[in-house]
Amino acid sequence: MPGVDHCLQEAMTIPGAVGASIVDYTTGFPVATTGAAPNEDHEAAAAGTAEVVQAANSRSLFVSAVPHDLLEDLIITTAGGYHLLRLVQTEFDSRLVLYVWLDRVRGNLAVARRTMQRLADELVAQR
Known part of the structure; x- marks a missing residue:
């Protein structure tokens, strides 16, 4: 999938x-x-990402006051970094999430979030 590879390179x-x-x-x-x-375990990181997204999607605690509002992203902050999870929104029932592990000292959370939004949108446009 060239779109997926390009998305991750970006x-x-x-x-x-x-x-x-x-x-x-x-x-x-x-x-x-x-x-x-x-x-050093991409499979475990993917499984953990899935668990976090499923928990956030299934709990009424995270429901927006706006009807039919969708979960866009989640940020997990640690002492050394950020784990950013951006759901890929599509016209159909998408099940993909873009995950980026960001070093807290070298990274810029706002820039990362905007870039991930753009990448997720581009990924959908290529499908």
Whole structure:
């Protein structure tokens, strides 16, 4: 899938990007990966990403006050970095999430979020 490969190459150009992947969050399967992964295990990172997205999507606590509002992204902050999860929104029932692991010192959270939004939109446009 050239679109997926290009998306991940672009994700790795985000300042501070350590690793990136596209995950099917219904199965926890990594569709594609690049760079490093937490604990050097892309499969475990993908499974963890899927669990977080499923939990956020299924809890009424995270429901918006706006009817039919969709979850866009999630950010997990650690002492050393950020884990950014951007859901890929499509006309049909999409199950993909773009995941980027960002070094906290070298990265810029706002720039990363805007770039990930653009990449997710471009990925959908290529399908």
